Amino acid sequence: MKSLQRVYWICLVLVSALSVVLWYSHATRLDVTMMANVGLRGYVRITPGKMDQFLDVHFKECALVSSSGQMLKAGKGKEIDKLDCVIRMNNAPTVGYEHDVGNKTSLRVVSHTSVPLILKNETYYFQQSVGTVYVVWGPERNMRQDGKGHIFNILLKAAKKYPHAKIYVVTRKKIQYCDGLFLNETGKNRMQSGAFLSTGFFTMVLAMDMCDRIQVYGMISDDYCSQANHTAVPYHYYEKGRMDECRMYRVHEKARRGGHRFITEKAIYGRWALHKKLQFNHPSWTDRENVS
Numbered sequence: 625m626k627s628l629q630r631v632y633w634i635c636l637v638l639v640s641a642l643s644v645v646l647w648y649s650h651a652t653r654l655d656v657t658m659m660a661n662v663g664l665r666g667y668v669r670i671t672p673g674k675m676d677q678f679l680d681v682h683f684k685e686c687a688l689v690s691s692s693g694q695m696l697k698a699g700k701g702k703e704i705d706k707l708d709c710v711i712r713m714n715n716a717p718t719v720g721y722e723h724d725v726g727n728k729t730s731l732r733v734v735s736h737t738s739v740p741l742i743l744k745n746e747t748y749y750f751q752q753s754v755g756t757v758y759v760v761w762g763p764e765r766n767m768r769q770d771g772k773g774h775i776f777n778i779l780l781k782a783a784k785k786y787p788h789a790k791i792y793v794v795t796r797k798k799i800q801y802c803d804g805l806f807l808n809e810t811g812k813n814r815m816q817s818g819a820f821l822s823t824g825f826f827t828m829v830l831a832m833d834m835c836d837r838i839q840v841y842g843m844i845s846d847d848y849c850s851q852a853n854h855t856a857v858p859y860h861y862y863e864k865g866r867m868d869e870c871r872m873y874r875v876h877e878k879a880r881r882g883g884h885r886f887i888t889e890k891a892i893y894g895r896w897a898l899h900k901k902l903q904f905n906h907p908s909w910t911d912r913e914n915v916s
């Protein structure tokens with residue numbers, strides 16, 4: 625009799641545990657679809673008052689246009705402008721470079737250090753280019769929203785002055801996620817290794833969040849600079865006469881503190897290109913893509 629009762633209790637416990645599991649998986653599934661409806665949670669619009677508007681965009685095919693000197697004489701403008709969405713970085717100009725880089729800008733990913741450059745020409749960026757979305761990334765000390773974040777304060781002021789401007793910030797959580805990605809890919813702690821992620825890295829992550837397919841223009845592969853016959857181009861297509869790209873990359877790769885690991889980041893993209901929807905143009909990384 626006693627053992628029958630025990631069996632009964634065990635069954636009851638199992639049934640209730642099962643229903644909790646079923647309810648939980650149902651609830652989390654609901655939660656996932658709800659999240660999909662409100663946009664990308666890693667990017668939130670700067671609005672005076674409550675900040676609860678997430679970046680809600682999705683494109684079939686995007687162009688990610690690098691600021692590299694590789695874009696000089698690329699002649700890719702028409703090809704780039706034809707794509708659904710054109711992503712650029714910082715204050716990389718199109719005026720005067722249309723033939724090489726195109727004239728359409730759907731979205732700019734902007735480093736906290738480039739915000740003053742954007743503000744220098746605020747009517748051009750926030751009024752004339754009102755269709756462009758701005759996504760700004762930066763460290764917590766500059767981006768905190770408690771009144772002490774210097775760059776965040778500047779952006780909030782701009783958002784008040786230009787209410788139609790679409791200015792977003794990469795959330796603190798998303799930045800931590802990107803550090804996690806770097807750690808997983810390289811085995812190195814980004815901060816302890818004295819490195820900053822580059823604007824290119826945040827741009828690549830955002831492009832993967834919002835595009836089904838990504839055409840990358842002007843990004844070199846991680847081994848490009850070690851090829852004896854590589855061509856020397858300026859670091860940025862719009863800043864002639866500065867240090868050439870490969871030298872800049874080497875200096876940063878070796879910097880003990882405060883460097884961008886451009887070459888390491890390119891090696892990461894090379895691995896992502898094998899299973900994600902990335903294609904590299906001008907220079908093309910076809911040798912690698914053939915591996916997939």
Ligand SMILES: *[C@@H]1O[C@H](CO)[C@@H](O)[C@H](O)[C@H]1NC(C)=O
Pocket residue numbers: 717718719744745748
């Ligand atoms: C603002 O940017 C546009 C586009 O790059 C440029 O044509 C214009 O000269 C700039 N204006 C100022 C004041 O820098």
Ligand SMILES: *[C@@H]1O[C@H](CO)[C@@H](O)[C@H](O)[C@H]1NC(C)=O
Pocket residue numbers: 727728
């Ligand atoms: C961009 O260039 C195309 C031609 O290639 C032109 O039709 C269009 O008006 C230009 N758009 C802007 C915003 O300048």
Ligand SMILES: *[C@@H]1O[C@H](CO)[C@@H](O)[C@H](O)[C@H]1NC(C)=O
Pocket residue numbers: 801802804805808
């Ligand atoms: C990093 O790897 C760990 C362990 O595989 C995983 O749990 C975590 O989600 C990964 N993080 C990112 C940002 O990919």
Ligand SMILES: *[C@@H]1O[C@H](CO)[C@@H](O)[C@H](O)[C@H]1NC(C)=O
Pocket residue numbers: 851853854855
């Ligand atoms: C350098 O040489 C390699 C191997 O011959 C070739 O595949 C590559 O296209 C060359 N690169 C440049 C920039 O000329």
